[in-house]
Amino acid sequence: MNDLISKIEVLKTVSHPVRVTILQELSKGVKCVSDMQEFLDVSQPNISQHLSALRHANLIDYFIDGRLRCYFLKSRLVAELLEVIEKDYQGDLPGPECCPVTKKGTYSGKHKK
Amino acid sequence: MNDLISKIEVLKTVSHPVRVTILQELSKGVKCVSDMQEFLDVSQPNISQHLSALRHANLIDYFIDGRLRCYFLKSRLVAELLEVIEKDYQGDLPGPECCPVTKKGTYSGKHKK
């Protein structure tokens, strides 16, 4: 599960507002589904579908406490992704030295005729 | 562009094998499209479509050198995402102390009756 393709699958699974929110909350601690209904503004079946996607992607797991399903975060990669998207970013990367952005310049790579 | 929704859009745009590969190469330096044809196993128009998506998402930009379009990486968020997916990850996060994984246990959150 350390190959690039698997990691891109993880990215893809994470890339949804509801799922990011779930994962963010789980990164703070165990939550059961009815807790999630409090901070998510979508239907219970829909939450369940997203949880199912996250489970199948092996990003979360749960234990059972009576009729509660207590979910928690499992993936280290996801934990790091969350940290990255929670930071804030000022401005763009510096452009290449050779030339100004979206203007003419001289290509610094080698190129066949 | 620092709100969560915009960042999730970035995640989504990045989450494609061809686009990740393009971005990884650009993170190493400027590349023109015909350079990309060497490491990508897809058609030229398809590369162009992915570049267009990355441009519209404001993740890359380019300068023009004669008939070459020289692309470079622009987004700090993407640069950090790439670092995260390039690392490798051993094992899962430790489960919650209260109870074993996918087994019964007692929920540590508060829950209404």
Add this chain to the structure above:
DNA sequence: TGCATATATTCTAATATTTGAATATATGAA
């Protein structure tokens, strides 16, 4: 046992993404 609570599953319609095919544009060189 029967009921209410907590959660999951299945199906479907709407929508979005992806790719290939065809074609267009722009530039440098002959």
Add this chain to the structure above:
DNA sequence: TTCATATATTCAAATATTAGAATATATGCA
């Protein structure tokens, strides 16, 4: 100018994702 090279755009078909509706399951409690 004309041609070849480098790259982009448009369209359509195939496929995937998403959300809602309806329904199912499992558990604790009366």
